[in-house]
Amino acid sequence: MHPLIDVRGLTKTYRLGELEVHALRGVDLTIERGSFVGVMGPSGSGKSTFLNLLGCLDTPTSGRYWLDGTSVEDLDRDQLAEIRNRKIGFVFQNFNLLPRMTAIENVELPLLYTASPASQMGETATRALAAVGLQGRERSLPTQLSGGQQQRVAVARALINTPEILLADEPTGQLDSHTGVEIMSLFQRLNRERGITVILVTHSDEVAAYTNRIITFRDGLIVSDSAGPAGSRDVAPAVDRTPVGVQP
Amino acid sequence: MKRLVWSMGIALRALRVNKLRSALTMLGIVIGVAAVIATAAIGSGARQRIQEQIASIGSNVIIILPGSLTSSGLRMGTGNAVTLSEADARELSAQCPDIAIAVPTVRGGAQIVYGNSNWATIIVGTTPGYLQVRELSVGRGTSFSQGDVDGANKVALLGQTVVENLFGDVDPVGQSIRIKNVPFLVQGVLTPKGQSPTGQDQDDVILLPISTAKRKVIGTRSANADAVDSIILEAKSGEQISAAQEQARSLLRQRHHLQPAEDDDFSIRNMQEIFATQEASSHIMSLMLAAVASVSLVVGGIGIMNIMLVSVRERTREIGLRQAVGAKTRDILTQFLVEAVALSIAGGIVGVAFGIAASAVISRLAQWNTVIGIGAVTLAVFFSAIVGVGFGYYPARRAAYLDPIEALRSE
Numbered sequence: 017m018h019p020l021i022d023v024r025g026l027t028k029t030y031r032l033g034e035l036e037v038h039a040l041r042g043v044d045l046t047i048e049r050g051s052f053v054g055v056m057g058p059s060g061s062g063k064s065t066f067l068n069l070l071g072c073l074d075t076p077t078s079g080r081y082w083l084d085g086t087s088v089e090d091l092d093r094d095q096l097a098e099i100r101n102r103k104i105g106f107v108f109q110n111f112n113l114l115p116r117m118t119a120i121e122n123v124e125l126p127l128l129y130t131a132s133p134a135s136q137m138g139e140t141a142t143r144a145l146a147a148v149g150l151q152g153r154e155r156s157l158p159t160q161l162s163g164g165q166q167q168r169v170a171v172a173r174a175l176i177n178t179p180e181i182l183l184a185d186e187p188t189g190q191l192d193s194h195t196g197v198e199i200m201s202l203f204q205r206l207n208r209e210r211g212i213t214v215i216l217v218t219h220s221d222e223v224a225a226y227t228n229r230i231i232t233f234r235d236g237l238i239v240s241d242s243a244g245p246a247g248s249r250d251v252a253p254a255v256d257r258t259p260v261g262v263q264p
Numbered sequence: 265m266k267r268l269v270w271s272m273g274i275a276l277r278a279l280r281v282n283k284l285r286s287a288l289t290m291l292g293i294v295i296g297v298a299a300v301i302a303t304a305a306i307g308s309g310a311r312q313r314i315q316e317q318i319a320s321i322g323s324n325v326i327i328i329l330p331g332s333l334t335s336s337g338l339r340m341g342t343g344n345a346v347t348l349s350e351a352d353a354r355e356l357s358a359q360c361p362d363i364a365i366a367v368p369t370v371r372g373g374a375q376i377v378y379g380n381s382n383w384a385t386i387i388v389g390t391t392p393g394y395l396q397v398r399e400l401s402v403g404r405g406t407s408f409s410q411g412d413v414d415g416a417n418k419v420a421l422l423g424q425t426v427v428e429n430l431f432g433d434v435d436p437v438g439q440s441i442r443i444k445n446v447p448f449l450v451q452g453v454l455t456p457k458g459q460s461p462t463g464q465d466q467d468d469v470i471l472l473p474i475s476t477a478k479r480k481v482i483g484t485r486s487a488n489a490d491a492v493d494s495i496i497l498e499a500k501s502g503e504q505i506s507a508a509q510e511q512a513r514s515l516l517r518q519r520h521h522l523q524p525a526e527d528d529d530f531s532i533r534n535m536q537e538i539f540a541t542q543e544a545s546s547h548i549m550s551l552m553l554a555a556v557a558s559v560s561l562v563v564g565g566i567g568i569m570n571i572m573l574v575s576v577r578e579r580t581r582e583i584g585l586r587q588a589v590g591a592k593t594r595d596i597l598t599q600f601l602v603e604a605v606a607l608s609i610a611g612g613i614v615g616v617a618f619g620i621a622a623s624a625v626i627s628r629l630a631q632w633n634t635v636i637g638i639g640a641v642t643l644a645v646f647f648s649a650i651v652g653v654g655f656g657y658y659p660a661r662r663a664a665y666l667d668p669i670e671a672l673r674s675e
Contacts, residue, residue, distance in 0.1 A: 073588060074669045093665075094592040101590020112585045112672070116277060128270065129590040173589065 018085045020180065020213055021047040021070060026079035027236075028065050039065040041236035042079070047229075049180070052207045053215045054224040054244060057233030063217045064185055066233065070215065071104050071183045072096045084180070101129050105174025107184040107216075111166045113158040113173075119145060120154040123172045130177060144172040148202060164195030171202060175212075182206065184216035188223055200226045204246075268602070275603035278575070279610075286607060289571040292564025293611030293651065294618060297644045299557035301619025304640035306626065307550030309633030314543050317460065318535055324364075325397060326497040326509055328516070331529035347529040349490040350474065352519060356497060357393075360511035362504040367393040368474055368492035372482035376470065377442040378430040385426050386469050387443065389477020397498045405437035405452030408473050416475040420448040423467040424456040446480045448472070505534055561647065564611065565655035572604050572659035583663050584671025596664040604656020605649055612648030616641050 028040040039062045047053055055063045068074040069081065072088060081088040083099065091099070100106075113122045123141040132140070145154055148168040158166050167187060174182055182203070188196030204226050206212045216223070224230055227244035279286040330347040348368070356366035370389040375382055388394070391413050395401065408419045420441065427436050436450045457466040472481065474492070499508035509532055520529055576583070583596055623634040 068669050071588075073672070094594075097587060097590050097592045100588060106588050108672075112581070112588075114582055114585065116281065125586065126589040129586075129592065129595055134270075177590070 018082065019046045020049045020051075020084055021045070022082040023069075024080045026066075026069060026081060027077045028062070028069065028074070029077045038236050040069070040076070043236075043238055045231065045238065045241075047213065047215065049213055050207070050211045051213050051215075051229055052204070052227045052244070052246065053213075054227035054230045055215060055217045055233065056219070056224060056230060057239075061233040062236040063233045067183055067185055067215065067217050070181075071106060072099050073106075097129070101126055102177055103179050103181060105171075105177070105179040105182045107167070107170050107174050107182065107187045109186040109189040111158070111163075111170045111190075113166055113169055115158055118155050118157055119150065119161065119169045122158070122169055123176055125173060126177050141172070141176060144176050145169070147175070148172045162195070163191050164198055167191060167195075167199050168202070171199070175206070180213055182212050182214045182216075184214065186217055186219065188218070188220065193222070196220075196223065268598075271599050271602045272606065274599065275606045278579075278603055279606060285571060289567050289607055290564075290611035290614065292567040293561065293608050293648050294564075294615040296557055296559075296561030296564045296651075297612045297615025297648055298618035298622055299560055300554060300644045300647070301616055301636070301640060302622040302626065302634075303550055303553035303557055304644075305619070305623035305634035305636050306632060307546065307553070308635040308637050308640070309623075309627070310546045310550075311543060312635050313633050314546065324499040324502055324505055325535045326499060326505065326512065327533045327535070328495040328497065328512060329531050329533070330491075330493070331527070331531060347520060348492050348495055348516075350492055351490055352516060353391075353492065353495045355519065356495065356512055356515060359515055360508060362500055362508040362511055364498045364500045365393045365396060366495055366497045366512075367391050367397055368495050369394065370474060370477055370482050370493045372477070374443050374481055376426065376430060378436075378439065381430050383426060383429040385423075387472060387477060387481055388469055389472045389474040389482060391474055394471065394496070397496050400457065401455050402452040403455040404435070405450070407452055408471075413473040413475050416479055417473060418446060418448045418476055418480065419451040419473065421452045421454055421471040422450055423454050423469040425465055425468040426470055427453055443470070443472075443481050502536075505536060509534055558647075561651055564648075565608070565651040568604055568607055568652060569655040569659060571607075572600060572656055573662070575603070576600065576659050576663040579663075580666060580671045580674040583666050584668050584674070587666070587668035588672060593664045596666075597660045600660035600663050601653060601656050604660065605652035608648045608652030608656075609645060612645040615648070616644055619644070 023043055023045050026040055026043040026045075027038070030037040030039055041062075043062075043066060055067060057063045065074065069076050070083075072083070072091075075089070084103065086099075088096070088099070106112075114125070117125075120138065120141045123144050124137050127137045127140065142151075142154060145151060148171050150165060150168050150172065153161065153165065156165075158169070161169065171182075184203070187203075188199055191199060200223055203214050203216070207214045214227075216227070218224055225245045228246045230240070230242050230244045231238055232240040328348060350368045353366045353368040356363055360366075367390055372387045372389075373384060374387050375384050392407055392410060395407055402421065405421075407421060408417070411417075412419050420443070422430075422436055422441075430436070430441065431439070436453060439450050440447050441450060442448070454467070454469075454471070460466050478489075497508060497512060499505045513528065513532060516530055517528065522529065583591075586596060586599075620636055623636060626632060627634040
């Protein structure tokens with residue numbers, strides 16, 4: 017079986033006026049299903065760029081990327097959108113909730129862009145919110161929620177379409193350490209119980225402690241790839257595709 | 265479907281956030297649509313007036329006049345020859361399948377005397393069928409009959425203007441008036457008809473049996489005692505007008521023994537044709553007004569485009585997020601198009617309300633007929649939707665093709 021993520025010779029070059037910025041200089045990496053990967057490295061090392069490429073938000077300058085056996089370079093805009101919708105959940109440092117929408121509406125957002133029956137949207141989103149411990153806050157606006165609660169809404173949104181991969185860019189960066197622990201425990205539970213592959217970018221060793229593989233970037237290249245403190249897991253659990261919130 | 269309702273909801277929410285901005289953006293469309301509605305109302309009001317005037321002449325009416333007389337190269341103008349006769353009218357009635365009735369008329373002017381007052385008016389000598397063709401009715405008293413025509417009885421029907429000028433408050437029915445010193449019995453009064461399309465007072469008239477009129481008032485033509493000034497026809501329906509016209513032409517040519525090469529010695533005019541010209545000019549007028557109105561619709565559309573571009577810029581991050589969670593090009597495009605269309609349709613509906621109010625004011629102040637057609641209203645709302653789609657497309661497309669990563673990074 018092919019690995020979930022397989023990248024070969026990935027480069028990304030930005031142009032800032034006359035200046036060429038080599039964000040990635042040739043990255044080779046394989047990530048198996050069920051991994052919990054921490055991506056570390058100093059600012060400007062290319063880790064966020066790498067995460068965006070993995071998430072099909074951005075396209076590489078050169079190199080190949082197979083996601084679950086599909087060659088991503090060959091896909092057009094809308095096919096990439098479809099992959100982001102189905103296979104990938106994003107969690108951002110600044111939550112990126114739509115401010116004028118209630119928690120449940122924010123969670124429903126990805127469902128709008130699927131063919132899922134509209135009648136079930138509310139129910140699915142309510143279950144997803146309950147799964148991140150936010151039952152009863154469906155009608156709250158983001159401004160009425162604490163940072164940790166907002167990030168949980170964002171996680172519920174990322175999980176609503178039962179993706180295989182959860183990509184998180186410094187998900188605890190704007191949270192206090194206690195709330196950060198809560199979010200990380202949530203990720204760990206999702207990884208262990210549902211077999212969701214989690215890849216997160218972080219600066220913090222405390223966050224990295226939850227992972228079972230740590231990849232370090234420097235100057236657009238991977239400089240180290242080691243088993244994380246949480247222990248390497250050789251056998252990936254079968255991916256649980258049960259919709260979030262449905263108790264198995 | 266729910267998705268559309270949902271994006272409608274999003275759009276309205278987005279518009280509510282900037283109430284003043286949305287209202288000002290709509291203003292262009294409001295003014296444009298209001299102008300369209302008002303001009304359409306005035307236009308169809310004018311058209312309705314023309315229709316009413318045509319109806320006041322009598323609908324489906326065809327008028328036949330004697331041809332021009334050419335003698336020694338001197339052309340005398342239409343109506344100078346005495347080519348039409350009462351017999352022609354009778355035969356037209358009897359033989360042509362598409363003609364409901366044909367009535368002969370003679371016309372003249374005379375001074376009417378009642379007691380010590382007098383009044384100059386138009387005398388029309390005709391048969392009882394005239395009332396049918398001209399859609400006249402007798403308000404008080406009775407009409408004259410074919411018997412009165414056959415017996416050349418001295419009876420008269422008076423128009424309202426004549427009654428007012430001669431009788432004042434006296435009931436004229438049963439009174440005796442004198443026309444050229446001949447006493448006539450007033451048998452009935454015609455119900456008022458108002459102005460003709462050419463501005464004549466159609467109530468300033470006296471109807472007499474054609475026989476009496478010829479013998480006692482207008483006088484007969486020496487050449488042909490049977491001659492008449494005109495024959496008025498009524499076709500059986502609006503669709504049968506041209507058929508009736510053709511039948512009349514061929515029957516008259518046959519009766520007047522005209523060779524195929526000869527010109528008609530009469531001329532046929534159909535009322536519809538006459539008023540088509542008038543209607544065309546009022547149509548051109550409303551087209552011009554509509555053109556002016558549509559310019560302001562376009563200006564309104566540009567306003568919408570401008571605001572939508574601003575809105576796309578402001579919400580770049582939201583667009584990026586939607587793309588990140590799987591919104592396709594089409595989804596974003598739809599969202600912003602719906603917003604633009606919501607703006608323009610809302611503007612259109614408000615504009616319709618203003619337009620209706622404006623035409624009410626115009627019809628009150630300027631005494632013009634205005635007619636609000638459901639067609640004009642639908643068209644205006646439809647057009648404002650089109651403006652929304654047309655001018656909303658470019659901003660929406662811009663939003664849909666944003667680069668997701670750059671959109672997400674924007675502030």
